Every structure is written in C-alpha cells, then in structure tokens.
Amino acid sequence: MQEDKQSLIRMLLSAEGFSVIAGPCTIESRDSLDEIASALKDLGIKFLRGGAYKMRTSPHSFRGLGDIALSYLKEIGERYDLITVSECTDVRKVDLMADYIDVFLIGTRNMNNYPLLEDIGKTQKPVILKRGMSATYEEWLQSAEYLSTNGNDKLILCERGIRTFETHTRNTFDISAIPAVKALSGYPIVVDPSHSTGTRNYVKAISWAAVAAGANGLMIETHLNPDQSVCDSEQAVSIKDLSEIIKPIEEMRRLLLP
Ligand code: PEP
Numbered sequence: 001m002q003e004d005k006q007s008l009i010r011m012l013l014s015a016e017g018f019s020v021i022a023g024p025c026t027i028e029s030r031d032s033l034d035e036i037a038s039a040l041k042d043l044g045i046k047f048l049r050g051g052a053y054k055m056r057t058s059p060h061s062f063r064g065l066g067d068i069a070l071s072y073l074k075e076i077g078e079r080y081d082l083i084t085v086s087e088c089t090d091v092r093k094v095d096l097m098a099d100y101i102d103v104f105l106i107g108t109r110n111m112n113n114y115p116l117l118e119d120i121g122k123t124q125k126p127v128i129l130k131r132g133m134s135a136t137y138e139e140w141l142q143s144a145e146y147l148s149t150n151g152n153d154k155l156i157l158c159e160r161g162i163r164t165f166e167t168h169t170r171n172t173f174d175i176s177a178i179p180a181v182k183a184l185s186g187y188p189i190v191v192d193p194s195h196s197t198g199t200r201n202y203v204k205a206i207s208w209a210a211v212a213a214g215a216n217g218l219m220i221e222t223h224l225n226p227d228q229s230v231c232d233s234e235q236a237v238s239i240k241d242l243s244e245i246i247k248p249i250e251e252m253r254r255l256l257l258p
C-alpha cells in the first residue's frame with residue numbers, strides 16, 4: 001500500500017501523468033464520506049477530496065465541520081486506500097492538517113495568502129495550488145514560488161476558472177492556461193471543471209476539453225445525491241455522471257497526446 005501510494009503521488013506530480021480527484025465539496029458526515037469513498041473506490045478513483053474548512057463567500061453559509069472532518073478523512077482514506085486531498089485555509093491549521101491528509105489544496109481565495117503558502121511550503125507535502133480568480137499566469141507562478149522557495153517543489157497547479165464579464169457560468173474556464181502554464185513552469189496542471197462552470201451539465205464538456213488540451217488531471221465535485229449537497233449542489237455530479245466523464249479519458253489521451 002505504501003509503495004502504491006508513493007507511485008500514485010508520483011503520477012500526480014508528473015507533468016505527463018493523469019489523475020482523477022473526486023469527492024464532496026465539503027465533508028458532511030462520517031457516514032456520507034464513507035459511502036462516497038466506497039463508490040469512488042469501485043470506480044477506480046484513487047484520490048478523495050473533501051473540505052473540512054470552507055471559505056464561503058457569505059459568513060452565514062455552512063463553513064465545514066472543522067477539525068473532526070480531518071479525522072474522518074484520514075480514517076476513510078486509509079480504509080479504502082485513497083489518497084486524501086483537502087483545503088487548508090489558515091496558517092494555524094497547517095501542522096494539524098499535515099498529520100491527517102496526504103495532499104494540501106490551496107483554494108482560489110488563498111492564492112495570495114503568502115504566510116499560508118510559506119508554511120505549507122515547509123511541510124514538504126504535495127500541494128495543489130489553485131489559481132486566484134483574478135490572477136494572471138505570472139502572479140499564479142509567483143505564488144508557486146512561495147512554496148518552492150520554502151523547500152516544497154511537490155507542486156500541482158489547478159485552473160478553476162477566472163472572473164470575467166460573463167455571468168451565466170460561475171467562472172470562465174481558461175483553457176489556454178493548460179498549455180501556457182505547463183510551458184512556462186513545467187509543473188503539472190489539473191483542472192477543476194466544477195468551480196469553472198458552477199453547473200453540473202457543463203462538467204463533462206469542460207473535463208473532456210481539458211483532457212484534449214493536455215491537463216494532468218481533473219478534480220470533480222461528486223456527491224451521492226448531488227441535489228442534497230450541503231455546499232455547491234448545482235455543480236456536484238453523481239457517481240454515474242462521473243463514471244461517464246472518466247470512461248473515455250484513457251483512450252482520448254492515447255489518441256490525442258504525444
Ligand atoms: C473547492 O475546491 O471546494 C473550492 C472552494 O474551490 P475554489 O477555491 O476554487 O473556489
């Protein structure tokens with residue numbers, strides 16, 4: 001298992017590899033996390049995402065179960081041999097999270113939180129750095145340097161859509177970021193089609209476009225009952241939708257990519 005885990009993490013960190021990360025926006029309960037993890041495992045997914053601390057735009061929205069959710073993630077990740085990914089939102093939680101999760105996620109709202117980047121940099125754990133919603137490529141890569149200059153070059157970048165004048169979608173997916181940022185940095189890039197679109201019906205199209213453009217992975221918010229998702233329900237996909245999305249990916253990559 002340990003060896004397996006290391007090779008999956010090497011795949012996530014490879015600019016040639018491809019990884020699918022799935023799971024709920026926020027961890028809602030131990031039982032629901034267990035159920036989704038089991039379903040993802042059956043689909044062959046290796047990476048489980050789930051938020052313990054949520055950066056909600058409104059302070060009145062549900063902001064996550066907090067520390068207890070980390071213990072659920074660790075327990076359930078171990079039970080199903082899944083690599084766990086979770087967002088760190090606060091410098092005060094870095095050490096705690098490092099004991100509980102496998103991969104740090106830095107959300108769009110914290111791309112410019114330099115003390116957080118520095119502290120996560122010091123952990124030496126793999127980090128997925130999301131693009132700030134209004135960040136240029138250069139600004140995003142400078143944030144990545146806050147991690148690498150603190151000794152952490154286990155970096156994966158994540159395009160999650162940017163703010164434009166279009167309001168139909170939650171954000172505007174910037175497909176150019178995939179080849180551009182890979183060429184500029186050499187880091188692998190994964191795509192989050194869920195926050196890019198905010199709409200579950202568009203997640204498949206954006207996922208496949210990302211694969212064709214050379215993305216190294218997808219992070220897709222997935223829920224057993226998407227409409228009941230406590231957080232980001234409009235964009236959550238079902239297990240069945242997820243299985244349709246991932247089915248042709250290997251073949252697409254074989255046909256399209258060098
Ligand atoms: C998330 O991945 O749940 C999230 C909050 O994403 P973002 O930081 O891209 O809004």
Ligand code: MN
Nearest residue numbers: 025221231232
């Ligand atoms: Mn979300």
